[in-house]
Amino acid sequence: MSKFFSSRLSSLEAYVPGEQPKDMAYIKLNTNESPFxxxxxxxxxxxxxxxxxxxxxxxxxxxxxxxxxxxxxxTDASRxxxxxxxxxxxxxAFLAFGEGGVAFPDISYGFYEVFARLHxxxxxxxxxxxxFSITPKDYFAKGKMVCIANPNAPTGMALSLEEVEAIVxxxxxxxxxxxxxxxxxGGESCAALTKKYKNLLCVGTFSKxxxxxxxxxxxxxxxxxxxxxxxxxKYSTNPYNVNSLTQLLGVLTLENQAYYTENCQRxxxxxxxxxxxxxxxxxxxxxxxxxxxxAKSDRIGGEALYLALKARGVLVxxxxxxxxxxxxxxxxxxxxxxxxxxxxxxxxxxx
Ligand SMILES: *Cc1c(COP(=O)(O)O)cnc(C)c1O
Numbered sequence: 001m002s003k004f005f006s007s008r009l010s011s012l013e014a015y016v017p018g019e020q021p022k023d024m025a026y027i028k029l030n031t032n033e034s035p036f037x038x039x040x041x042x043x044x045x046x047x048x049x050x051x052x053x054x055x056x057x058x059x060x061x062x063x064x065x066x067x068x069x070x071x072x073x074x075t076d077a078s079r080x081x082x083x084x085x086x087x088x089x090x091x092x093a094f095l096a097f098g099e100g101g102v103a104f105p106d107i108s109y110g111f112y113e114v115f116a117r118l119h120x121x122x123x124x125x126x127x128x129x130x131x132f133s134i135t136p137k138d139y140f141a142k143g144k145m146v147c148i149a150n151p152n153a154p155t156g157m158a159l160s161l162e163e164v165e166a167i168v169x170x171x172x173x174x175x176x177x178x179x180x181x182x183x184x185x186g187g188e189s190c191a192a193l194t195k196k197y198k199n200l201l202c203v204g205t206f207s208k209x210x211x212x213x214x215x216x217x218x219x220x221x222x223x224x225x226x227x228x229x230x231x232x233x234k235y236s237t238n239p240y241n242v243n244s245l246t247q248l249l250g251v252l253t254l255e256n257q258a259y260y261t262e263n264c265q266r267x268x269x270x271x272x273x274x275x276x277x278x279x280x281x282x283x284x285x286x287x288x289x290x291x292x293x294x295a296k297s298d299r300i301g302g303e304a305l306y307l308a309l310k311a312r313g314v315l316v317x318x319x320x321x322x323x324x325x326x327x328x329x330x331x332x333x334x335x336x337x338x339x340x341x342x343x344x345x346x347x348x349x350x351x
Contacts, residue, residue, distance in 0.1 A: 008120065015114045018317050027337050030315040032153075032182075032292050034211040035333035036263045039256035042212075042249050050248065058244035060235075065247045068254040073191050073221055081230045082250070084241040086181060086205035086218030087111055092233045093201060093220075094145075095119050097175040101144035105134055107324060109153050109179065128155070132286055132294075136163040140170035149179040151187045154319065154329040156288030161188040168193065168200045175226065177201045184209035184264050185271075185332075186289035191221040198223040208291055209264050210253050215246045267291050267332050274330070274338040281345060288332075296326040299349055308351075312344040 001010065018031035037043060062082045070077040083089045090111060094102065098121040104112045106125040116123035126138045132155045139146050146167060151158040159167075168176045168190075176199055183189045183204065191202045202221045207213035220230065234241060242250075253260070275285045275293055282298040297305055302325050306318035309328075317329040330341065 009118070012117055013114065015111050019315070021315070024313060026310075026313050026315045027333065027340055028315050029292075029331040029333055029337065029341065030317040030329075031213070032208055032290075032329075032331045033213045034208060034263065034267075034291070035337060036211055036266075038211045038249070038253065039259040041256055042252045045248055045252050046245065050245065053244060056244070058240050058242065058247060060239040062242050062247050065242070065250045068251045069219055069221075072254050072257065075191075075195070075221065076224075078224045079194065079221060079227055081220040081222070081227045081234075082242050082247075083218050083220075083230075083234065084238075084246075085207065085216040086179070086203050086220075088216075088241065089203050089218045089220050089230070090147075090177070090179065091115050091118075092230050092237070093175065093177050093203070094121060094147075096229050096233050097177075097201075097226075098145050100174065102147055103139065103142045103144055104147040105149075105152060107132065107152075107155065107321075109149050109181075112147050128152075133157055134159055134163075136166050139167045139176075142171055142174065145175050145177065146171055147177045147179065149181065150190075151182045151185070151289040153182065153290065154292065154317070154324070154327075155286050155294050156182070156290040156292055157286055158187045158289035161190060161193070164188075164190050165193055165197075168197045172197075172199055175199050175201055177203060180204045181208055182290035182292075184260075185267060185291045194222045198225065201226055206250060206253060210260055211263070212246075212249060212253065215249055217242060217246050217250050264291075266334070270335045270338045271332040273335060274332060274341065277338070277342040278345065281342075281349060292329050292331045294324075294327050294329050296328075297345075297349075302326045302328055305345075305348065308348040309341075309344055312347065314341055314344045316341075 066077040066080045069080045094115040101122040103124040106127045129135050178190050194200045204219050206217040278295050283295045285293050285295040306328050
């Protein structure tokens, strides 16, 4: 830390992204990316012409992209926000709506705590139940912003739409942010509920089910007034935060929804296979509605398994944290990826 660094930020602990080692070719099951490439039309979009247009600034209003998203959620473009990945939206939302503090589960996406610290917002971490589920009534009438990943990470467990609605309804004077990064793998989206509740901010991403993690595109659906607040923060930060290539790829992605729906189905099938195979090997696997499973072995510790898998060319994510250190979060890839994972686990357990 230099002597110039703001003292307000001196205790900031930055988010640590999943590792991207370059020493060998890994089966990468550690950052919940899609194993499938973008749709063919998306892959073909970057023509010389398109690239030549990079000399111009991109559309700060992202009009075509917002219109396409509005279409897909059967709503108005004034109720859509887009940004440079959904992390960017979380950042803006904490800044815009977190003044009175924020409550989120003690075991959840690590960025919530980072953004709270970054903006000097007091964070209340609400413990998950013994079975790692979220107890909705713990989030009733909080009198502060509430932030929940649904399905939650790294557990993969989901709240029903009724449970989400009960939380939103009981907090009319604070924003309830529902982070739906994994919703397309078996969760229920609250996007339509934003018409009924002015305090609900539904956040989504193109990084997981839409095979575009590297392009950085996130979106939010909410009441117009909440969207206007987010726009105000965005225009005070970087009006051009979704580049023109990403805007174009986003539109084409939405035009090819059937391709992505089919990929989600394949991942759901691979998830069922991996869950069953690991359970047969003595693992406990939490019930997942996401593109990852959270699993612990009855025979080998979490870190030992993570290291042994890595040595065999399979990367998973291990969190050395209370209550979850025995577990690993394993991204669900293709069926072949999951077969390779299970073979590596069998090999490790036979040593
Ligand atoms: C992956 C993830 C995000 C971030 O997605 P980006 O759009 O790539 O920034 C947000 N929330 C959760 C819970 C995630 O797992």
